[in-house]
Amino acid sequence: xxxxxxxxLVTAGANGIGLAIANKFxxxxxxxxxxxxxxxxxxxxxxxxxxxxxxxxxxxxxxRDLMKTVAAELGGLDVLVNxxxxxxxxxxxxxxxxxxxxxxxxxNIHGQFYCIKHAxxxxxxxxxxxxxxxxxxxxxxxxxGRSAYSASKWAVVGLTKTLAIELGPDRIRVxxxxxxxxxxxxxxxxxxAKAEMLGLPAExxxxxxxxxxxxxxxxxxxxxxxxxxxxxxxxxRNVNGQALAVDGNTEKLY
Numbered sequence: 001x002x003x004x005x006x007x008x009l010v011t012a013g014a015n016g017i018g019l020a021i022a023n024k025f026x027x028x029x030x031x032x033x034x035x036x037x038x039x040x041x042x043x044x045x046x047x048x049x050x051x052x053x054x055x056x057x058x059x060x061x062x063x064r065d066l067m068k069t070v071a072a073e074l075g076g077l078d079v080l081v082n083x084x085x086x087x088x089x090x091x092x093x094x095x096x097x098x099x100x101x102x103x104x105x106x107x108n109i110h111g112q113f114y115c116i117k118h119a120x121x122x123x124x125x126x127x128x129x130x131x132x133x134x135x136x137x138x139x140x141x142x143x144x145g146r147s148a149y150s151a152s153k154w155a156v157v158g159l160t161k162t163l164a165i166e167l168g169p170d171r172i173r174v175x176x177x178x179x180x181x182x183x184x185x186x187x188x189x190x191x192x193a194k195a196e197m198l199g200l201p202a203e204x205x206x207x208x209x210x211x212x213x214x215x216x217x218x219x220x221x222x223x224x225x226x227x228x229x230x231x232x233x234x235x236x237r238n239v240n241g242q243a244l245a246v247d248g249n250t251e252k253l254y
Contacts, residue, residue, distance in 0.1 A: 003028040007076055008232075009033050009035070009115075010035075011083050011111070013050075013083060014044065014045040016221060021228045025232075034051070037084075057111030057112075057115055058106040058110060066118075067122065070122070080132070081132045082132065082134060082156075084108075087186055088100065088104030090193035108153065112156060133159065134179070135154075135177065174241060176243045177228060178243050179219050179247060181250075183218040205254065214250075215248035
């Protein structure tokens with residue numbers, strides 16, 4: 001997987017999974033640009049040698065400006081990784097706040113729409129262009145108490161499969177990654193909220209999340225980074241419109 005001639009944009013790329021993805025592409029030789037809503041994380045990314053900018057992907061105006069910056073910094077774009085996402089509210093649907101529901105969709109699906117829409121002029125001029133959208137195991141399975149998140153991640157898969165057909169004539173491949181529970185602060189917060197909803201100790205709910213996959217362990221950010229690199233590489237040149245599970249074989253979500 002040689003990305004020496006490739007230019008890559010990773011959203012929410014200054015923290016967590018996004019940073020692991022950005023570092024993987026950089027290790028493979030790509031010119032990488034990351035955007036993130038967290039100014040401190042962006043500054044740290046810059047210190048560590050990544051081209052970076054602060055941007056909120058749920059704001060179309062900011063995304064439009066972001067793509068102008070990417071074009072100026074990288075001279076074009078070959079790979080877009082739509083990683084930005086939020087966990088959204090937890091609880092029975094009738095208890096959920098409408099604003100929290102809307103915010104989940106604004107980031108998790110509308111943000112991907114804006115990024116793809118405004119990146120396409122660059123990708124159409126790119127070299128072996130590819131889009132990698134982050135969905136979730138919750139984008140192929142139901143998840144009680146997590147309806148906003150799950151619905152938004154199912155929407156990502158629908159967007160991916162549709163765009164794979166639309167953009168096929170342009171030779172732009174579009175795939176989604178469906179991670180299981182990824183080790184880190186976000187899943188810890190989800191487990192805590194789920195434990196409160198169920199009235200169970202957080203340790204008990206954490207054990208359920210650890211054991212929901214056949215391998216009995218959480219996924220690591222590096223696992224997602226490896227799949228993102230593969231999906232965008234020439235090794236996957238005929239992999240298109242797929243929802244690629246990286247979840248240790250998860251058949252039920254808690």
